[in-house]
Amino acid sequence: MSLQGKAAFVFVLSISSLLWGVSHGGRILVVPLEGSHWVNIDILIEALHSRGHTVDVIRSSQNWYIQDGAQHYNTITVPVTEGFNHDFIIPIVKRIIDIERGERPAWNFVSLQLEMFTSMYRMHRLICQMAANIFTDRNLMNTLKENKYDLALVDPAWGAGLMLAHALKLPLAYYVRWITSGEGHFAIAPSPLSHIPVIGSGLSDIMTFSQRVKNLFFYMIWEAQNLFLIQPQYQAVCDHFFGPEVRYSELIQGADLWLMRVDFVFEYPRPTMPNVVYMGGFQCKPAKPLPEHLEEFVQSSGEHGVIIMSLGTFVSQLPAEITNEIAAAFAKLPQKIIWKHEGDRPATLGNNTLLVDWMPQNDLLGHPKTKLFVAHGGTNGVQEAMYHGVPVVGLPVFFDQYDNLLRLKERGGAEILSLRTVDKDDNFLAALKRVLNDPSYRMNMQRLSGLHRDKPMKPMDSALFWIEFVMRHKGAAHLRTESYRLPWYSYHSVDVVLFLTGAVLLTILACTTMIRCLFTKICKRKVKNE
Numbered sequence: 001m002s003l004q005g006k007a008a009f010v011f012v013l014s015i016s017s018l019l020w021g022v023s024h025g026g027r028i029l030v031v032p033l034e035g036s037h038w039v040n041i042d043i044l045i046e047a048l049h050s051r052g053h054t055v056d057v058i059r060s061s062q063n064w065y066i067q068d069g070a071q072h073y074n075t076i077t078v079p080v081t082e083g084f085n086h087d088f089i090i091p092i093v094k095r096i097i098d099i100e101r102g103e104r105p106a107w108n109f110v111s112l113q114l115e116m117f118t119s120m121y122r123m124h125r126l127i128c129q130m131a132a133n134i135f136t137d138r139n140l141m142n143t144l145k146e147n148k149y150d151l152a153l154v155d156p157a158w159g160a161g162l163m164l165a166h167a168l169k170l171p172l173a174y175y176v177r178w179i180t181s182g183e184g185h186f187a188i189a190p191s192p193l194s195h196i197p198v199i200g201s202g203l204s205d206i207m208t209f210s211q212r213v214k215n216l217f218f219y220m221i222w223e224a225q226n227l228f229l230i231q232p233q234y235q236a237v238c239d240h241f242f243g244p245e246v247r248y249s250e251l252i253q254g255a256d257l258w259l260m261r262v263d264f265v266f267e268y269p270r271p272t273m274p275n276v277v278y279m280g281g282f283q284c285k286p287a288k289p290l291p292e293h294l295e296e297f298v299q300s301s302g303e304h305g306v307i308i309m310s311l312g313t314f315v316s317q318l319p320a321e322i323t324n325e326i327a328a329a330f331a332k333l334p335q336k337i338i339w340k341h342e343g344d345r346p347a348t349l350g351n352n353t354l355l356v357d358w359m360p361q362n363d364l365l366g367h368p369k370t371k372l373f374v375a376h377g378g379t380n381g382v383q384e385a386m387y388h389g390v391p392v393v394g395l396p397v398f399f400d401q402y403d404n405l406l407r408l409k410e411r412g413g414a415e416i417l418s419l420r421t422v423d424k425d426d427n428f429l430a431a432l433k434r435v436l437n438d439p440s441y442r443m444n445m446q447r448l449s450g451l452h453r454d455k456p457m458k459p460m461d462s463a464l465f466w467i468e469f470v471m472r473h474k475g476a477a478h479l480r481t482e483s484y485r486l487p488w489y490s491y492h493s494v495d496v497v498l499f500l501t502g503a504v505l506l507t508i509l510a511c512t513t514m515i516r517c518l519f520t521k522i523c524k525r526k527v528k529n530e
Contacts (some may be wrong), residue, residue: 004506099111134164162255278459339354
């Protein structure tokens with residue numbers, strides 16, 4: 001075959017493959033989480049749409065980020081009276097910041113746990129009410145059934161989606177790091193607490209005896225929260241709509257596919273399962289050119305470069321004394337600063353600092369003049385920093401943020417400051433100078449970037465393949481362990497250990513009894529002979 005013939009054949013084959021993908025596109029029902037989780041999964045939804053799939057997104061009428069009118073998905077709105085949105089989250093964040101800045105660490109810890117317990121209970125109550133509204137709306141349920149979806153793609157940090165997938169009898173894929181009971185791995189894979197830190201413990205995978213005690217304590221806190229505050233709410237919905245034989249704890253463990261939003265460059269090594277696919281950093285991509293005004297500002301930094309600062313979706317405003325300290329520290333540096341900031345302009349703001357309502361974070365992190373990222377420690381931000389090899393100074397606020405930053409710090413790529421000390425004794429300025437002046441921070445992040453990128457398949461491509469795999473095969477039962485159906489005593493072989501222990505004790509007792517009887521008989525015969 002001539003060169004032209006080969007080229008024509010490849011072209012026809014490519015067009016045929018493209019047309020096949022479009023004509024065989026499936027229908028996917030997405031039940032996402034709000035805030036930064038939605039920002040992330042929206043990228044995956046757009047990729048699914050580009051491959052010919054039709055995507056419907058369930059949202060509440062009190063939604064925050066999920067907007068109408070997008071070209072790559074359709075919205076299905078569930079009426080609710082209260083939702084997880086800006087009005088719900090901002091007061092919680094403000095209370096957490098006030099608690100974190102208290103002067104009594106022991107009382108701060110107790111207050112913080114009570115605040116998190118209360119907030120989690122309220123949040124899941126809202127989601128349970130949303131689920132009940134879905135199930136009682138017969139028109140909506142009939143429409144969802146008539147749509148004949150091929151897959152439910154669900155963020156299991158909320159439980160409504162997985163219950164809906166059960167009601168519709170759909171193959172289930174999770175977009176996951178968190179489930180309602182905590183970190184996802186703990187629900188499906190063996191997770192020895194001797195070397196796997198619980199989120200919130202602030203520990204790494206190398207622990208002393210006292211740290212292992214602390215790790216167990218935090219595990220018990222998560223278990224108590226789930227058993228007494230969260231799971232009963234979802235089980236009540238299951239009891240009402242599916243019957244008591246349907247256990248919520250089994251539903252949440254029964255997904256066909258777990259698309260885990262981490263990888264083992266970021267996460268500590270741990271046991272896993274065959275239906276867990278790691279797609280950490282799937283949203284990361286090479287930087288695009290900056291808008292003209294930002295590029296001009298960045299280039300004006302000269303050899304010193306720029307620092308960018310963003311505290312993510314949830315943390316919109318910090319107390320004035322903190323923002324003034326941060327602004328004053330920035331003003332003392334030769335670098336230019338781009339700061340995503342809401343609220344009043346800090347009184348100590350320097351001429352080298354540009355305040356913005358929004359920034360193209362990925363593009364700025366990928367710019368060669370970016371020297372440092374000041375971040376709150378959300379999963380999206382730390383993975384983008386790792387992808388682009390930019391060192392981090394972290395200001396964690398709540399939930400997993402400290403633990404995310406700790407994973408970078410342990411690998412030599414970050415420094416962490418608490419909100420309680422950030423505005424004292426020039427701590428913030430000192431941390432900035434350490435990371436800027438010590439080249440090891442950038443070298444370590446560049447090393448992590450190289451490891452993260454050195455994969456046989458891009459994380460996004462891997463996620464898309466496995467989603468379509470589950471759609472093609474109507475599930476992935478052959479990859480899913482059935483261990484979650486076992487009671488805890490069977491899972492941990494407690495019944496087997498008790499049986500074997502009883503058998504050994506019975507054998508010892510029988511042998512002892514026989515020896516005693518034999519010894520007694522011999523003694524009696526000896527006495528009789530004498």
